[in-house]
Amino acid sequence: MLIRITNTPRPYAWGSTTAIADLLGTDPSGGPEAELWLGAHPGSPARIVEGAAEDDLAQWAAAHAPGGRLPFLLKVLAASAPLSLQAHPTAEQARAGFERENAAGVPLDDPARNYRDPYAKPELLVALSDPFRALCGFRPVAEARDDLAALDDARLAPLLERLTDDVLPQVVAWLIARSPGVDAIIAALTEQAAAQGELPHRPDWLDTVARLSAHHPGDPGIAVSVLMRTVILRPGEALYLPAGNIHAYLDGLGLELMEASDNVLRGGLTPKHVDVPELMRVLDARPLPPPLLEPEHPRPGxxxxxxxxxxxxxxxxxxxxxxxxxxxxxxxxxxxxxxxxxxxxxxxxxxxxxxxxxxxxxxxxxxxxxxxxxxxxxxxx
Incomplete structure (x- = not known):
C-alpha cells in the first residue's frame, strides 16, 4: 500500500521564508516556514492526499500501525535564526517524567510541562545547504578556557575561575540560571564578538556568539555556547544527536529524522519554559568529539x-x-x-x-x- 501525503510547513519565527519552497518547488507562504513534518505526530500530522480513507497519518496510524503510532518523524528543517538550546531525555527518563507530570495533574498543553509523551527523541540531521551551522555537545574545557583567557577581559574572570573539567555541569547550571555575575559575562562576550567582527577570520565560537547575540541579546545561552562545539556541515554531512546531547541549530537547510516525540528540555535562546534542574538531570555534560554521522555507501549515488x-x-x-x-x-x-x-x-x-x-x-x-x-x-x- 502506498499513501500519498502532504503538509504545510510550521511557521515558527526562526524559519526561513524561502528555503523549503525553493527546495521543493512550492509557493512560499510569505511568512517563515521552519519545518515540514512528514509523519503521524499529532503536533502536525501529514495530510493524506490519496491511498487511504483517513484524513491524516495520525488517524491512519491509530487504526493500522503497530501500537497505533508511526515511531519516526521526517522533517525538512529551514533555520534562518538560531533554535533554542535543548537536550532530550532517554526512553527511561521520558517514561518516568511523563508519568510523574501526569500524576501531578500537569495538563499536556501547559507551557511549563517538560514531558508531553513517554518517548525518547534521538535525532539525526543531514545538511542540504552549504553551510549548515549547529551547536552540539561540549568541547574540551581546556580549549574553552584558552579561548576565553585570550580575550583578556576581567568580566570573564568568574567564569574562568569556575571552569574546570570536574565541575562542568555545575558551571552550565550556573550560567543557565543567570546567577550573579553571569550578565557581565554575557555582555563581555557580546562586546568582544562585535569588536572582532572586523577581523578577516573571526573564530567559529566567537562568530556563534555574535549570531546568538543578534537574535537573543542578553540570553544566558550566549555564555553556554562558548563551552560548546560549533559545527559547520557541508551538503551530505550529518550529525547524530543522542539523548542528553545539548544542541541548537543555528542556520541552514537540512533533513531531520527523529523518533516521534515532543520531549524537549530547553536551556536558553528561547522565551519558552526553561527548567534548569530537569535539564541538568538529562544533560550529558561531558566533552565529547563532534557527533558526526558517517553514511554508508552501498553503491555510488x-x-x-x-x-x-x-x-x-x-x-x-x-x-x-x-x-x-x-x-x-x-x-x-x-x-x-x-x-x-x-x-x-x-x-x-x-x-x-x-x-x-x-x-x-x-x-x-x-x-x-x-x-x-x-x-x-x-x-x-
Whole structure:
C-alpha cells in the first residue's frame, strides 16, 4: 500500500521564508516556514492526499500501525535564526517524567510541562545547504578556557575561575540560571564578538556568539555556547544527536529524522519554559568529539545514515543511482520524499510517480523498485 501525503510547513519565527519552497518547488507562504513534518505526530500530522480513507497519518496510524503510532518523524528543517538550546531525555527518563507530570495533574498543553509523551527523541540531521551551522555537545574545557583567557577581559574572570573539567555541569547550571555575575559575562562576550567582527577570520565560537547575540541579546545561552562545539556541515554531512546531547541549530537547510516525540528540555535562546534542574538531570555534560554521522555507501549515488543501536534510517538516493533503478528493501513503514526531478515506483510503475516536493508513505514491508532522474530521501524506523 502506498499513501500519498502532504503538509504545510510550521511557521515558527526562526524559519526561513524561502528555503523549503525553493527546495521543493512550492509557493512560499510569505511568512517563515521552519519545518515540514512528514509523519503521524499529532503536533502536525501529514495530510493524506490519496491511498487511504483517513484524513491524516495520525488517524491512519491509530487504526493500522503497530501500537497505533508511526515511531519516526521526517522533517525538512529551514533555520534562518538560531533554535533554542535543548537536550532530550532517554526512553527511561521520558517514561518516568511523563508519568510523574501526569500524576501531578500537569495538563499536556501547559507551557511549563517538560514531558508531553513517554518517548525518547534521538535525532539525526543531514545538511542540504552549504553551510549548515549547529551547536552540539561540549568541547574540551581546556580549549574553552584558552579561548576565553585570550580575550583578556576581567568580566570573564568568574567564569574562568569556575571552569574546570570536574565541575562542568555545575558551571552550565550556573550560567543557565543567570546567577550573579553571569550578565557581565554575557555582555563581555557580546562586546568582544562585535569588536572582532572586523577581523578577516573571526573564530567559529566567537562568530556563534555574535549570531546568538543578534537574535537573543542578553540570553544566558550566549555564555553556554562558548563551552560548546560549533559545527559547520557541508551538503551530505550529518550529525547524530543522542539523548542528553545539548544542541541548537543555528542556520541552514537540512533533513531531520527523529523518533516521534515532543520531549524537549530547553536551556536558553528561547522565551519558552526553561527548567534548569530537569535539564541538568538529562544533560550529558561531558566533552565529547563532534557527533558526526558517517553514511554508508552501498553503491555510488546512495548514502545511508543509520546511527548504531538506534531505530532510525535515512537514505538519500541521487539520480546517478536511480537512473539505472534501485530495489529498495523496506522492512516496515517508510516515507519517501522527492527532492528533485521525478521517480517511478514499482517494478512496472504500478505505484505511479513522485515529483519534486511530493511524498508518500509505503505502509507495508516490501522491496520497492524505484527508477528516475531525481533525488529522493527515504525515512524509516
Amino acid at each position: 546512495i548514502a545511508v545514515y543509520r546511527p548504531e543501536g538506534v531505530p532510525l534510517s535515512l537514505t538519500v538516493m541521487e539520480a546517478a543511482a536511480l537512473i539505472e533503478g534501485v530495489d529498495a528493501r523496506l522492512d516496515g513503514p517508510a516515507i519517501i520524499l522527492c527532492l528533485d526531478g521525478a521517480v517511478t515506483l514499482g517494478e512496472h510503475g504500478e505505484h505511479g510517480e513522485l515529483r519534486r516536493g511530493e511524498a508518500a508513505l509505503v505502509a507495508e514491508e516490501q522491496t520497492l523498485r524505484i527508477v528516475g532522474t531525481g533525488r529522493i530521501a527515504i525515512a524509516s524506523s
